[in-house]
Amino acid sequence: MWARTEEILPYALLLPSLVFLALLILIPMVQALLLAIQADSGEFTTAYLQRMAVDVNFNDAWRNTLLLIVLIVPLQIVLALAMALLVNSRFKGHQWFLYVYAIPLAISDLAAGILWLAVFTERGYLNTAAQGLGIVDQAKVYLSFENFGGLVAAIVIAESWRATAIVMVILVAGLQLIPRDFFEAADLFGANRLRRTLYVVLPLLRPSLQSALIIRTIFAFQTFAVVLALAGRNMPVIAAEAYSWYANNRDAHLAASYALLLLGLTIVFTFVYLRVLGLREAEVKR
Amino acid sequence: MAGIRMQGIVKTFGKTTAIKEISLEVKDGEFLVLLGPSGCGKTTLLRCIAGLETVDAGRIFIGDRDVTDLPPRHRNIAMVFQSYAVFPHMTVRSNIGFGLRMKRVPKPQLERRVQEGAALLALEPFLDRYPAQLSGGQRQRVAVARALVMDAPVLLMDEPLSNLDALLRLQARADLKRLHREVKRTTVYVTHDQVEAMSMGDRIAVMREGVIEQCEPPMQLYTNPASQFVGGFIGSPPMNFLRGRTKAGAFEGEGFSLPMDGSRVEDGRELLLGIRAEQIRFGERGVPARVQVVEPLGATALVTVLVGKVPVKVDAPVNTTVRPDQNVSLAFEPADIRWMDATTGAALAH
Ligand SMILES: Nc1ncnc2c1ncn2[C@@H]1O[C@H](COP(=O)(O)OP(=O)(O)OP(=O)(O)O)[C@@H](O)[C@H]1O
Ligand SMILES: [Mg+2]
Numbered sequence: 001m002w003a004r005t006e007e008i009l010p011y012a013l014l015l016p017s018l019v020f021l022a023l024l025i026l027i028p029m030v031q032a033l034l035l036a037i038q039a040d041s042g043e044f045t046t047a048y049l050q051r052m053a054v055d056v057n058f059n060d061a062w063r064n065t066l067l068l069i070v071l072i073v074p075l076q077i078v079l080a081l082a083m084a085l086l087v088n089s090r091f092k093g094h095q096w097f098l099y100v101y102a103i104p105l106a107i108s109d110l111a112a113g114i115l116w117l118a119v120f121t122e123r124g125y126l127n128t129a130a131q132g133l134g135i136v137d138q139a140k141v142y143l144s145f146e147n148f149g150g151l152v153a154a155i156v157i158a159e160s161w162r163a164t165a166i167v168m169v170i171l172v173a174g175l176q177l178i179p180r181d182f183f184e185a186a187d188l189f190g191a192n193r194l195r196r197t198l199y200v201v202l203p204l205l206r207p208s209l210q211s212a213l214i215i216r217t218i219f220a221f222q223t224f225a226v227v228l229a230l231a232g233r234n235m236p237v238i239a240a241e242a243y244s245w246y247a248n249n250r251d252a253h254l255a256a257s258y259a260l261l262l263l264g265l266t267i268v269f270t271f272v273y274l275r276v277l278g279l280r281e282a283e284v285k286r
Numbered sequence: 287m288a289g290i291r292m293q294g295i296v297k298t299f300g301k302t303t304a305i306k307e308i309s310l311e312v313k314d315g316e317f318l319v320l321l322g323p324s325g326c327g328k329t330t331l332l333r334c335i336a337g338l339e340t341v342d343a344g345r346i347f348i349g350d351r352d353v354t355d356l357p358p359r360h361r362n363i364a365m366v367f368q369s370y371a372v373f374p375h376m377t378v379r380s381n382i383g384f385g386l387r388m389k390r391v392p393k394p395q396l397e398r399r400v401q402e403g404a405a406l407l408a409l410e411p412f413l414d415r416y417p418a419q420l421s422g423g424q425r426q427r428v429a430v431a432r433a434l435v436m437d438a439p440v441l442l443m444d445e446p447l448s449n450l451d452a453l454l455r456l457q458a459r460a461d462l463k464r465l466h467r468e469v470k471r472t473t474v475y476v477t478h479d480q481v482e483a484m485s486m487g488d489r490i491a492v493m494r495e496g497v498i499e500q501c502e503p504p505m506q507l508y509t510n511p512a513s514q515f516v517g518g519f520i521g522s523p524p525m526n527f528l529r530g531r532t533k534a535g536a537f538e539g540e541g542f543s544l545p546m547d548g549s550r551v552e553d554g555r556e557l558l559l560g561i562r563a564e565q566i567r568f569g570e571r572g573v574p575a576r577v578q579v580v581e582p583l584g585a586t587a588l589v590t591v592l593v594g595k596v597p598v599k600v601d602a603p604v605n606t607t608v609r610p611d612q613n614v615s616l617a618f619e620p621a622d623i624r625w626m627d628a629t630t631g632a633a634l635a636h
Contacts, residue, residue: 179369179371181369181371184358184367184371185371186384186388187338187358187359188336188337188338188358188363189364189384189388190359190389191359191388199388200373203375203376204373204374204375279375282415282416282418282419283374283416283418
């Protein structure tokens with residue numbers, strides 16, 4: 001009798017959250033994905049995916065999305081790692097630094113996009129400052145259809161500003177889990193700061209780097225509000241296409257197809273991270 | 287080669303003073319043991335030598351070099367950490383070779399030295415394993431091997447044998463001693479095990495609450511402790527102490543009086559009589575006592591007697607005839623007595 005209760009108890013305790021997850025996330029998600037491969041009549045079809053593949057914005061969308069990922073994620077990881085190492089060196093006031101640096105986390109992505117729009121737009125802060133300082137005499141247009149590089153740069157800057165902090169927080173937490181002995185031993189056995197970081201800190205930080213990369217990449221795939229605010233429809237990305245097909249063109253099937261594409265790409269990246277950065281079984285204490 | 291010289295080292299952590307001003311010289315090639323109870327500052331002193339702590343005052347020299355302001359990697363030392371600090375993401379082979387790799391030792395030479403180090407500590411079967419796949423004792427050996435292969439002139443070891451079982455510990459103790467005889471590197475060895483200290487050290491520095499009470503070769507420390515603390519800390523069983531007062535050329539304790547060549551000690555002074563267990567015999571005359579327990583230990587028997595209310599340990603032959611509750615007399619040679627001041631605990635000159 002007792003044994004049975006103990007066996008069932010964990011599941012019973014998990015049940016409420018399972019129900020919650022199923023109702024609010026799992027079922028809507030499955031329904032949304034079914035929209036991509038199921039016609040209104042109930043038949044399974046690849047017609048929507050084929051239509052997506054020939055959509056005018058399709059090629060731009062996936063290329064831009066990957067481009068942003070390739071630019072944003074490494075930049076953020078490097079920036080965040082540098083900041084985290086700095087914080088971890090416990091300089092005076094490092095706690096304040098951490099808090100101040102984390103403030104952008106509290107700002108919604110659309111607000112962040114608009115904030116940076118105010119900087120980069122033709123009459124924005126950047127131009128005003130540059131003119132005021134006499135660096136340029138005429139306001140420059142950074143954000144336009146013709147200036148693709150400007151658009152990308154603005155988005156990369158805004159995204160980095162907004163979301164590097166989350167990566168840093170994860171890495172700082174990871175660094176603090178590493179016993180100080182390891183840094184000391186590395187120093188004592190002749191490693192300077194750079195080699196200490198390369199040979200000891202980074203390898204020991206792999207679990208946190210992995211989480212940070214996965215979280216950051218998933219969010220970068222979903223970049224949407226910042227892009228919309230800064231580039232409007234001049235720079236199609238997958239997430240924005242999904243939104244646009246649903247909200248503007250009222251085509252749930254195509255929107256779902258784009259969402260499915262996003263899911264597929266996310267899974268591929270996550271899998272790669274897990275394989276490349278995962279701890280070898282031999283390194284883990286069983 | 288290089289000795290270590292410390293001059294007036296002080297180290298505080300906030301309000302606690304871990305090192306209260308220590309001056310100590312370790313000769314080139316010497317094996318010095320830092321011995322003391324937990325929390326007395328052994329690890330802290332070792333970390334100051336290594337450069338892992340910055341000292342608040344004082345200078346540290348290694349050889350002729352003032353290393354006080356140098357970072358650890360420029361001090362040319364190797365160390366075994368109390369917590370091992372063996373890198374979990376490297377195999378045993380990479381761990382042992384880590385310091386050599388950082389020094390850019392050429393590959394063939396590096397591999398040879400790693401092999402030698404592994405052989406010395408019987409780690410060859412584990413070279414390709416990760417630390418998580420080793421036992422605590424094996425991991426500790428990796429830490430020792432990593433330090434030994436460095437060929438650094440100064441070797442610091444923080445309780446490197448604390449996690450081995452009794453048998454392995456005995457073996458490792460002998461191995462380390464043999465190793466030291468072969469390579470003769472200046473070694474500072476931390477332990478709180480006085481048997482280990484006695485058996486390994488050329489000299490033992492006994493620490494207490496951030497100061498060094500006495501630093502001498504083991505037998506000198508044993509026979510002539512500089513204070514009650516040292517006498518009580520070194521030796522098993524520790525030295526016995528009887529409290530009393532000088533009076534007209536005699537030492538008067540609770541229920542006994544001993545003639546004392548009192549020419550040097552003024553009357554009415556409170557003293558402690560220190561005597562080792564093996565120097566006490568059961569005789570006809572002497573200090574009256576009552577037997578409490580008799581513990582046969584194999585080669586000898588340890589007898590606990592009460593002098594007044596003070597327990598005194600006596601090393602007796604294993605075939606001793608004394609029995610619990612028997613009244614006995616304790617006899618000993620005046621030359622074996624160590625007199626200490628009862629208030630300060632410091633030994634009187636003799
Ligand atoms: N980082 C630190 N911050 C504050 N106090 C410390 C620190 N390190 C050591 N201490 C204090 O300094 C004193 C000496 O510590 P230390 O580690 O040197 O002792 P130890 O002799 O090595 O003891 P054990 O035999 O238990 O290892 C202790 O009172 C300890 O609490
Ligand atoms: Mg210690």
